[in-house]
Amino acid sequence: MDKYVLGIDLGTSAVKIILVNQSGKIVSEAYHEYPLIQSQSGFSEQNPEDWISAVYSGIQTVLKKVTIKPEAIEGLSFSGQMHGLVLLDTVNTVLRPAILWNDTRTTKQSQEILQKMRDFISITKNKPLEGFTLPKILWVKENEPETFAKVKTILLPKDYVRFRMTGVLNIDYSDAAGTVMMDVEKHQWSHAICDLFGIPMNILPPLINASDEVGTITKETAVLTGLSPKVRVFAGGADNACGAIGAGIINENEAMCSIGTSGIILTYEKGMRDYHGDIHFFNHALNNAYYSMGVTLSAGYSLSWFKRNFGKTLTMEEFVTLAEKSPVGANRLLFTPYLIGERTPYADSNIRGSFIGLDAMQTEGDFIRAVLEGIVFSLKDILSVYMCYQKSIETIVSIGGGAKSKLWLQMQADIFNRRIITLKTENGPSYGAAMIAAVGLHWFNNFKECFDQFIQVGDIYFPQKENVDKYNEYYGLYQEVYKDTRSLSEKLLEIERIPR
Template sequence: MQNVVLGIDLGTSSVKIVMLNKQGELVGQCTQSYPLIEVKDNFVEQDPGVWVEQTIRGIEMLLQQVTDVIVEGISFSGQMHGLVMLSEQLQPLRNAILWNDTRTTSQCRLIKDTLGEKLYSITKNDALEGFTLPKLLWVKEHEPNIYEQLHMFVLPKDYLRFKLTGELCIEPSDAAGTLLFDMDNQSWSKEICASFNIPQTVCPPLVTSDQLVGYLLPKYKELFSQNSEISVYAGGADNACGALGAGIVNPRSALVSIGTSGVVLTPSDTARYVGNFIHSFSYLEKFSNYIMGVTLAAGESLRWYKSTFAPNLDFDNLLHEIEGIPIGSNGLLYTPYLFGERTPYGDANIRASFIGIKNTHHRSHFTRAIVEGITFSLKQCFDLLKEQNNQIEQIVCIGGAVKNEIWLQIVADIFGMPVSKLTNEQGPALGAAMIAGIGVGWFESYEQAVSICVETSRTLLPNMNNHQQYTKYFECYKLIYSETVSINDMLKNIVNEV
């Protein structure tokens, strides 16, 4: 019999649950998927009830796989920004509107026009379609009957935690992504709420990430067949938890995460507005911060490409084809703007492009162009972070790229820096489990948790000859946005006329 904690990561396409022991070893894991609800172009939603159902199913499966354990604590990570609206009876009023939903361009304009420079001084962020406040204002305008019933909003992981414990709360790493949060004072902004006639009471109570917020409800505790209570801790946003799970706890290191979206993140000494659609968010420790750039369709670009053009190939075989393709895919470039783009453009209208197609290109060239385009987009984010933090010496990569050595080497070559992969690459779920470990008293600090739970398995060095070639392609890549932005605006207008 061994004591363990659980980390639950509520992602965009699936919930992942990991089991961690006191020695920092993962003793079990389970993943359960769920669908997106794409009601029309730019609208992306999910049913919050499905999150709960699949999480419980995942816990049941994990406990069948790993027996003779006592679960001391549970904590959570989750997709950021998503809006879950609750009635007075604490029932969802509609489907959750997700981070990659971009219907709220006009609401973002309203926020900027109303708040002006105060937006940046209070939130340290730009108004972007993915954030929570624009979604709230969209519902207020387009679904007033639903908005009028709003008692409180929460973010995805906080809804899941509420259903398992009966306790409603949010912590700063997720609150910072709502555009309703005062970063300097680590509190809800009275000024922003008042500017849009939003009662501050609809904002959930604030707690810290490793704070004990409750215990598992009896009907769910029964799953574990143990007498002792199961403590539940607040947790954090997926990017913050992913950074913790990768050992990113000081400004000398940066995270490159390639999931559905792509993220480049580094800790920051202060909360400050950076510009260029770089986000400034709260980290997991009180008064700690990080800055982050985002590519909206990173792994999603490869998933879309495979399902559309190579549905019968698995990802391993698809990526194996790119090994013999030269750098730059023989003059073929891809921009991963399937949903628009976050950093550095903040443009919901821009769309993806293949540039340079010729009759000598085959599927393998397009596959490599997809991989290189995703990585170029992340390099744009990294260069902007490096301007703010020139201490970065180490890159840790998690997500899709680490599963393929060719792609990981492409990251090292395009960035021109050593790139490390981890022995146990479990991302946000591991970070959530580490928070639970801190909560139950296993680890004295986030740094100690990292020293025990996180291990580098390999570091790939860049081929500087390849880096020089990639630099030339990267300069071409950066021109594509400005050369296609007006075309995409025209195309959107034509489509909207039909």
């Protein structure tokens, strides 16, 4: 009998579930959406019960598409959106909607954390940005004290789903690191942080490895999903960590470039490395390893925004193809993709995007190419930070929307001046979650063996020297735009704040 695993990726807008066999082939998949709650500006929340409904429905959909016995599915694991705050009471009932990673209400709390604790970054290896979990907890403590008084346990999104499916409370190291309450080097919750900010240690769940088995699903879960009650459940990890596994990033000189709504450059770290908060540094879903990453907030979002406003009648493929008519440098047009602020390397929520070098001779294709180039320039900013810390990256695996266009892939090779690799089958975090289950079940002795079986390289793009030289000149100008427009962005925002 063939054997299978499920990979469950709990995203921000939907859950993606895939069924994978022992050779790494996806034999069935499902995608179920759930709503976002935005009650006021800066707030971003979800009802955890919506996650449960979507996951259970998704598993049912996956099973309906295949004719296999439930017993053939031996295990499952999770990937999940990072940093989200789920609060449970003494009987494990959700106390309030979950506060998500893209919620920005916590600027005050984020600033206070660094003011009160100078060695914070040395413990967590990260700045306490608004998106992370600790500022959210402090916001609830300050603004909803009656709710905070009832808190018995905090969980992150995928850990709550796993709890509902198994009845077991815990959190893996890769997601725990994203709370910025953990001592990343010591692999334990930080007593110093919790004591200083008045967070009881007993509300923090036990820490486990991503590939650790937490048990089997409950009988109720089996009935509601159609799975066998004997299916073994493995902890899983943060979505970016699982995405790196799904892309086969296991060497320190390799990186993953993921262009989705946001853009990410992520690389494997075998041991500790101190980036002083300039780059995110987290515990990995791979045991006793780490990963680091930089984020540009409006990568694919910039392109979809531009198409939504100026290319409504075209498909995305047709829209991007228009950029092929434009030369390197888009006829002297630069675009900075700071539509909702920026994270790496600037961590500036006030900066806004711009087109620089507008010319009456420029065409639609020039604007589209400028947007594509600007997104890659913003990702090169992250590589530049790595270079400042003598981190050598030779090969980049490109996934997401940026891997769907040959033009964009060659652009990455030329701007990064690195070899760019694509994958034949790319399913990101859900595939990484399935691989965690496969290794947990001992289908393979280690992740390297799993990578060799599951991951196949697609096309390879090499930098073209003439383009590299031109892009280096344009990138030098691109780097000047932030500092030259920063004060203008702040003044524009200030105009809107002035009462009339």
